[in-house]
Amino acid sequence: MARLKPVLIFLMQSVVVGLAAAFVVVMVQPQLLPAIDGGRSISNRPPASYADAVDISAPAVASVYTRRMVADEDAADGSGRFRVNTGVGSAVVIDADGYLVTNYHVVVDADEIRLQLSDGRFTNPVLVGVDPETDLALLKVDLGILQPIPLGRxxxxxxxxxxxxxxxxxxxxxxxxxxxxxxxxxxxxxxxxxxxxxxxxxxxxxxxxxxxxxxxxxxxxxxxxxxxxxxxxxxxxxxxxxxxxxxxxxxAIKKDGRVIRGWIGMQTEELSRAELTELGLDPNIGIVLSSVFENGPAALAGLRGGDVIL
The missing domain is CATH 2.40.10.10 (Trypsin-like serine proteases)
Known part of the structure; x- marks a missing residue:
């Protein structure tokens, strides 16, 4: 037993030194830490599939088919005949009450709008309103409760x-x-x-x-x-x-059938430093009304073209 005691002390010292060295290595270079969890490496990589995102959103996306009657300018006899132009687009269910949003340019001047939902049902939606300035249009269908798409930011x-x-x-x-x-x-x-x-x-x-x-x-x-x-x-x-x-x-379209935006009804331009100096005005401030729209808010307030606003 006396002979084994030095051997045990040596082994214990070796274990302590080894653990201390391993601790230092892991702290300094953690990337050397071996993979755990059954040999599978830990990764922060993005998912290999976005199928879940598609499953959530795709049921709310519909197909739009339009028909427009346009004059056939190529008719040889000049009879003023018409031909049918067809178009395709998409729309998105945005609430459970049957409202769908699409582009204005998809439905503008359409004589017929046909909608196919993701479940295969066809219907003719009502065009609730449009906003050409943002290229948006709102459609409405009466097919019961629909699955809307979740809205992000x-x-x-x-x-x-x-x-x-x-x-x-x-x-x-x-x-x-x-x-x-x-x-x-x-x-x-x-x-x-x-x-x-x-x-x-x-x-x-x-x-x-x-x-x-x-x-x-x-x-x-x-x-x-x-x-x-x-x-x-x-x-x-x-x-x-x-x-x-x-x-x-x-x-806005749900409320008023269109988007109502505020406007002043005038166009302005900056005065040059020389013009401001000639008028005896501070050269660091001032604009001139280059034009005022008839019957617009500015005109009704008494403003006229050529007026200077400080």
Whole structure:
């Protein structure tokens, strides 16, 4: 026993030194810690599938089919005959009462609007109202309680976020494409009056207009509206109307059948420093009314073109 005692002491010292060394290594280089949980590595990678997000949102996306009667200008006999133009688009159920939002350009001047829900039912919706300045339109169907899409918040989007575009491109119903948020607050494109688009590289094609742009949780963050492409056949840049804007437009159309916006009824321009000096005004302030719209709020208040506002 006396001989074993030094051996035991040596072994205990070795164990303590080994544990201490392992502790130091783990603290300094934690990536060297071996995988646990049955040999499976721990990862913060995004999910390999977005099927759950599609299952949540896709049932609320409908297909839109339109017919327009247009004059046949190519008629050889000049008889003024008409021909039928057909169009395709998408729409999104936004509440259980049967309201769907789509793009204005999808339904404008349509003589007939036909809607196919995700469950296959067809119906002719009522056009409740439109807002050309944001390219939005509101439809209503009477088919009982519908499953609405969950609404997200577009103001929380960041560049690089995963998004899914769901719609009816070229009449191919329930088509899903995936991309990222390329930019937010995109404007100055000259497409509509109020531009605050979400830019995405998710594939958006003819028929996607009015469809859903959803986040990785299946929440609506935008209404797909258009794509910019320099040449036919090239991959374009997609744009969607942010859901925060959609909410306000939909509420206004539900209430008044249209969007009522405040306006002053005048156009202004800044005075040059020389003009302000000539008028004896502070050169750091002042604008001139270049024009005043007849019967507008400014005209009714007594303002006239050429008036200076300090």
């Amino acid at each position: 577009s103001d929380q989007l960041r560049m690089g976020d995963i998004v899914l575009a769901i719609g009816n491109p070229y009449g191919l119903t329930k088509t899903v494409t995936q991309g990222i948020v390329s930019a937010t607050g995109r404007g100055a494109l000259g497409l509509v009056t109020f531009e605050n688009f979400i830019q995405t590289d998710a594939a958006i094609n003819a028929g996607n207009s009015g469809g859903a742009l959803v986040n990785a949780n299946g929440q609506l963050v935008g209404i797909n509206t258009m794509v910019l492409a320099q040449d036919v056949g090239t991959e374009g840049i997609g744009f969607a109307i942010p859901v925060d804007l959609v909410r306000g437009v939909v509420d």
